[in-house]
Amino acid sequence: MKITFVAFLIFFVLSSLFSEEPSLKEKMEVAKIDWDEVNFEFSISPFVMADVGIGLTKSSKLKKFYHEGTLIIHADLLPHIFFTRDTRDFYKINLWGIKYKNAYFNKADYSGFNWFFNLGVNSIYIDLGLDPGGSSPSNPRWLVFPDVAIGCGYSWKLNNGHYFRLSADVGVKILISNIYLSYVW
Numbered sequence: 001m002k003i004t005f006v007a008f009l010i011f012f013v014l015s016s017l018f019s020e021e022p023s024l025k026e027k028m029e030v031a032k033i034d035w036d037e038v039n040f041e042f043s044i045s046p047f048v049m050a051d052v053g054i055g056l057t058k059s060s061k062l063k064k065f066y067h068e069g070t071l072i073i074h075a076d077l078l079p080h081i082f083f084t085r086d087t088r089d090f091y092k093i094n095l096w097g098i099k100y101k102n103a104y105f106n107k108a109d110y111s112g113f114n115w116f117f118n119l120g121v122n123s124i125y126i127d128l129g130l131d132p133g134g135s136s137p138s139n140p141r142w143l144v145f146p147d148v149a150i151g152c153g154y155s156w157k158l159n160n161g162h163y164f165r166l167s168a169d170v171g172v173k174i175l176i177s178n179i180y181l182s183y184v185w
Contacts, residue, residue, distance in 0.1 A: 041070055043182035049175050051076055055101070057184060059110065066105040072120075073098050095174065097122035099147045111157040116167070120147040122174050147173040153180075 037059045045051040053074030060067050076095035099120025106112060122145045153167025163184040170177040 039184050041072070041182050041184045043072065043074070043180045045178050045180045047179040049076070049095075049178055051095070051178070061108075062104075066108055066110060068103040068105065068110060068114075070101040070103070071098070072101055094125045095122065097147055103153075105155070109157055110163065111155045113152065113154055114165075114167075115152045116150070116169070118147055118149045118151070118169060118171070121145070122147050124174055145174050147171070149173055 039057040039059070041053075041055040041057050043051075043053045043055070051074055053072045055070040055072035057068055057070040060069075074097055097120055099118045099122075101116055101118050103114050103116035105114045123142050124145065125140065125142055149169040149171025151167055151169025151171075153165055155163050155165045157163055163182075165182045165184065166180070167182070168177065168179045
């Protein structure tokens with residue numbers, strides 16, 4: 001048993017000493033991001049809940065599908081003036097969120113039918129006049145909701161290599177469903 005242990009130890013030490021360590025240049029090449037596969041996405045949802053978002057998209061090839069992951073930061077597009085009729089709060093944001101969108105395509109050029117799922121959080125500012133103590137007319141606060149949804153869409157590749165997309169999703173979020181128009185460049 002001791003001979004086997006010593007032989008294994010010698011083998012391990014020798015293999016560690018003579019193994020080839022990648023150079024710094026090789027490590028940098030592996031860690032470098034291929035910026036040809038990174039795009040930006042601008043999305044607007046004018047239908048169900050007026051919402052605008054900007055995202056950073058990274059594309060990659062899986063075994064059967066073509067994957068696109070997008071980190072999106074979004075906020076509401078409805079000016080507060082529609083609710084309060086007070087022009088001082090015109091640019092007040094009542095809804096914001098961050099989500100990661102995983103989209104899967106059948107075509108290598110990321111056009112045509114796609115399906116996706118979102119995972120993130122949304123926060124909404126609620127200002128209801130329901131203060132049980134009666135000391136103030138309202139009890140405003142921020143509430144956080146999950147944003148877990150699945151959806152599908154269609155992507156058109158434009159002549160300049162950019163994309164125009166129409167998509168819809170449904171899931172557990174502030175509003176059950178939404179429709180998005182997006183431009184990817």
